[in-house]
Amino acid sequence: MQSAWIGDALAAALARDSKEGLARQLTRQLRQWIGEGRLAAETRLPASRDLARQLAIGRNTVIDAYEQLLAEGYLETRHGSGTYVCALFKRQTPAAPEPMAALGLSGRGGELSALTRRDDDYNGAFVPCIPEIRDFPHRQWQQLLARHQRQARLLDFNYQAGGGLPALRQALADYLRMARAVRCHPDQILITQGTQHSLTLCALLLADPGDAAWMEEPGYLGARVAMQMAGLRTVPAPIDEQGLNPAQVADPTPPRLIYATPSYQYPLGVTMPLARRLALIEYARQANAWIIEDDYDSEFRYNSQPLPALQGLSEDARVIYLGTLSKVMYPGLRTGYIVVPEGLVDDFRAANARLHPEGHYPLQSALAEFIGNGQFARHIRRMRDLYQERQHCLRAALVHTEASEWTWSSGHAGMHVLATLPPRLDETRLSQQAAKEGIWLSTLGKHYQAPPDRQGLVIGYAGVAEADIVRGVRVMDRLARAQH
Ligand SMILES: Cc1ncc(COP(=O)(O)O)c(C=O)c1O
Numbered sequence: 001m002q003s004a005w006i007g008d009a010l011a012a013a014l015a016r017d018s019k020e021g022l023a024r025q026l027t028r029q030l031r032q033w034i035g036e037g038r039l040a041a042e043t044r045l046p047a048s049r050d051l052a053r054q055l056a057i058g059r060n061t062v063i064d065a066y067e068q069l070l071a072e073g074y075l076e077t078r079h080g081s082g083t084y085v086c087a088l089f090k091r092q093t094p095a096a097p098e099p100m101a102a103l104g105l106s107g108r109g110g111e112l113s114a115l116t117r118r119d120d121d122y123n124g125a126f127v128p129c130i131p132e133i134r135d136f137p138h139r140q141w142q143q144l145l146a147r148h149q150r151q152a153r154l155l156d157f158n159y160q161a162g163g164g165l166p167a168l169r170q171a172l173a174d175y176l177r178m179a180r181a182v183r184c185h186p187d188q189i190l191i192t193q194g195t196q197h198s199l200t201l202c203a204l205l206l207a208d209p210g211d212a213a214w215m216e217e218p219g220y221l222g223a224r225v226a227m228q229m230a231g232l233r234t235v236p237a238p239i240d241e242q243g244l245n246p247a248q249v250a251d252p253t254p255p256r257l258i259y260a261t262p263s264y265q266y267p268l269g270v271t272m273p274l275a276r277r278l279a280l281i282e283y284a285r286q287a288n289a290w291i292i293e294d295d296y297d298s299e300f301r302y303n304s305q306p307l308p309a310l311q312g313l314s315e316d317a318r319v320i321y322l323g324t325l326s327k328v329m330y331p332g333l334r335t336g337y338i339v340v341p342e343g344l345v346d347d348f349r350a351a352n353a354r355l356h357p358e359g360h361y362p363l364q365s366a367l368a369e370f371i372g373n374g375q376f377a378r379h380i381r382r383m384r385d386l387y388q389e390r391q392h393c394l395r396a397a398l399v400h401t402e403a404s405e406w407t408w409s410s411g412h413a414g415m416h417v418l419a420t421l422p423p424r425l426d427e428t429r430l431s432q433q434a435a436k437e438g439i440w441l442s443t444l445g446k447h448y449q450a451p452p453d454r455q456g457l458v459i460g461y462a463g464v465a466e467a468d469i470v471r472g473v474r475v476m477d478r479l480a481r482a483q484h
Contacts, residue, residue, distance in 0.1 A: 006039070007046055007054040014055065022057050026065035034074050034085050041089040044082050045075065108229065115225050118446070125472035127440045128267065128416040128460035129297065132386060133330045137379060141370065148366040156361040161353035163345075164191025164337070165364035171371040172323075172337055180298065181308035182321055184339045190348050191364065193356065194336040195294060195324045196222050201338065201352055202320055203230035203257070206290050211256035214289075216244055218447035220266045223259045223294065232257065236449045239265055243272035246283040254287040262310055263298035267447050267458040269409035269418050274307060281314045291319045297327045299380050300462075301413040302388045317341040325367075327415065328380050335367065387415060387462045390469060394461045397470045401477035415462035418444065420454055425483055427455040433479045439472045 013029050014022060033039040045051070048066060052059040066083055069075040076086045105113060123130075163169065169186040176182035192198045199222065207213060209231030215224050217236035227234050235255060238248040244260050260280065262272035272280070284291050293310045311321035324336035340348045352358070370376050391411050398404045407420040421427055431441040444456030457476075461469060 006043075007051055009033075010051070011055055014057075023061045023064040023068075026062065027068045030065065030069055031072070031074055034069075034089055037089075039085050041085050041087050043085045045084065047082060112225070112229055115221070115228070125439055125464040125468045126416075126442070126457075126459040126461060127463070128442050128458045129327065130460055130463035131327050131330060131415065132383060132463045133332075135383070135386065136330055137375065140375065141366075144366045144370060145363065148369070149362045152362040152365070156365075159353075160358040160361060161349065162358070163187075163349040163352070164189065164358070165361050165368060167368035168364040168371075169337075171368045175371060175376075176309075176321075176323070176339065180295065180306065181312035182339055183312050183317075184321075188340050188342060188345055190338045190340055190345070190352060191358070192336045192338060192352070193334045194326055194331075195296060195322050196226065197356060198322045198324075198336050198338045199223050199226035199259075199292070199294075200230065201348065201355070202290075202292050202322075203227050203232060204355075205344070205348060205351055206320070207232050207256040212251065212253045213257040213259065214244070214249060214255040215259050215449065216261065216265060217449060218267055218444060218452070219259070219449075220261065220294065221447065223292075224449060227257070227259070234449060239268050239270065241270055242276040243270050244280060245276075246280060255289045257290050257292055258284055259292045259294065260310070261294045261296065263295050263306065264300075264414040266294075266296065267416065267418055267442075267444065269411065269414060269416065271307065271413060272310075274313075277307070277310050277313055281310060281319070284318050285316065289318070292322060293319050294322050296322075296324055297414050299328050300384055300387055300415060302384070302391070303412055311339060317343075328376070328383070335364075383462075390461045390464065390466065391417070393466045393469050394459070394473065397473040401473060402480045403473065403477055416458055416460040418456050418458055420444075420456040423455070425455065425480060427457060429483065430457070430476070430479055434475055437475050439475045441476065 010026065010029060014025055016022075018025065020028075030039065045066070046054070048059055048062040052062045055062075066075060070077065070083075073088070074086055075083050077083050166186065168191060169189040172189050173184050173186040176184055192201065203213070203226050207230065211232050212235050213227040213232040214237040215227065215234045217238050219239075224234050235249065235251045235253070237244050237246070237258070239245070240248065243262055243265050244258070258280070260272070262277060262280075264271055280291065291310060291314070295309060298306055298309075309319075309321060311319040318341075320341070321339035322336065323339075325333050326336070329335075338348065394417070395408075398408075403419065406422065409418040411417040421430075427441075427443040427445060431443050434441045442458040442460070444454065444458060445452045447458070464472070
């Protein structure tokens with residue numbers, strides 16, 4: 001029990017009409033709580049004057065109780081700083097609990113746990129998809145945040161149900177129309193806590209349990225988790241050199257949802273060309289399916305203009321566009337958005353406000369200014385240059401290593417590259433050994449739902465300083481050579 005709560009707990013425990021005097025009750029109650037461990041060793045007790053005032057009893061009553069417990073060794077005083085529970089009452093290690101009866105996770109809970117309990121680490125070389133958070137303009141951002149927090153209206157502190165602050169929805173709509181050729185007006189934008197949240201909403205609102213959802217194979221685990229936990233049947237949709245290929249899906253059931261990362265397929269790193277984009281939209285139209293376009297890192301392209309988003313190419317609005325600020329700003333911001341087709345906006349907004357009540361309007365207001373005043377675009381340009389340099393550094397470090405003989409994806413965009421390993425190497429062993437040296441080599445295998453047809457490593461370089469890239473490559477090379 002924290003000392004701040006002691007007065008409240010005592011107020012509830014004291015029986016004013018009891019024959020037992022108040023000092024005795026206080027003594028007994030405190031003694032009992034100390035013995036049970038509810039009042040932990042070294043907890044500071046309230047000053048006698050404060051406790052007496054809080055309990056509306058005489059100060060001497062409190063002093064009598066404290067002195068009694070001091071004499072019994074339950075309490076101790078520290079010169080000049082007050083009365084404490086005696087350090088000797090350090091918590092004993094509790095006895096091992098009885099084995100739990102069969103009450104535990106549900107079947108779905110067990111499935112979710114199996115999918116998500118991985119030893120993921122989000123720091124260092126070469127964790128995929130982490131931006132360089134050290135180079136974010138933290139000082140300007142803090143100032144902006146502080147100002148918007150100060151200027152917040154009283155209403156901004158209440159529950160919200162508008163789908164996000166209008167100014168932020170406006171700023172994002174302007175950005176998406178210009179930079180990504182997305183067709184949208186601000187009312188179609190729903191602010192979320194990131195793509196993971198957006199995916200869950202789409203799965204719940206656009207498909208029923210048992211419906212087929214095509215998932216890129218290999219693909220983003222977060223998307224598969226969202227679909228499976230909404231009860232959908234995830235169907236692997238193989239990726240070829242142009243991205244998701246409807247002709248290669250073995251399962252004949254028409255899907256209700258098709259999840260795709262056409263700008264820079266995660267994790268293979270291929271970009272879907274225009275003809276395939278149009279073919280996928282046409283396929284979705286005929287199958288009466290929704291396409292969920294996860295445009296997670298399209299801002300980072302190094303030698304070409306981005307292709308227009310699928311959403312902008314679809315005449316009949318069957319693409320749901322998901323964006324995130326996790327990569328272009330920082331993941332801890334937990335802000336993303338969905339561009340919802342016009343006819344569904346009210347349903348999405350209402351469901352979201354009930355499932356994930358909105359808030360953070362002062363932060364959204366700061367974000368709207370950050371985007372509107374050009375800082376956002378400037379930061380993206382700086383990061384694009386930095387990530388390109390880092391990819392050069394990675395490729396330079398690979399020269400004369402064993403890894404230079406592996407097949408590397410083009411890296412023309414994004415924040416990671418894929419290394420396809422020759423069959424003689426074991427991706428899991430490589431990754432486990434590297435982890436012991438603080439290097440994170442994400443195996444390609446864990447991005448598959450069905451058994452993988454190749455081995456590889458997904459190498460994130462964007463958030464890794466050059467010295468760490470060089471060291472990481474050295475470790476990877478040594479471990480790969482040792483596997484011969
Ligand atoms: C393909 C893909 N989509 C989405 C995300 C995450 O987005 P958010 O942080 O907004 O949930 C990631 C993160 O790594 C990703 O790789």
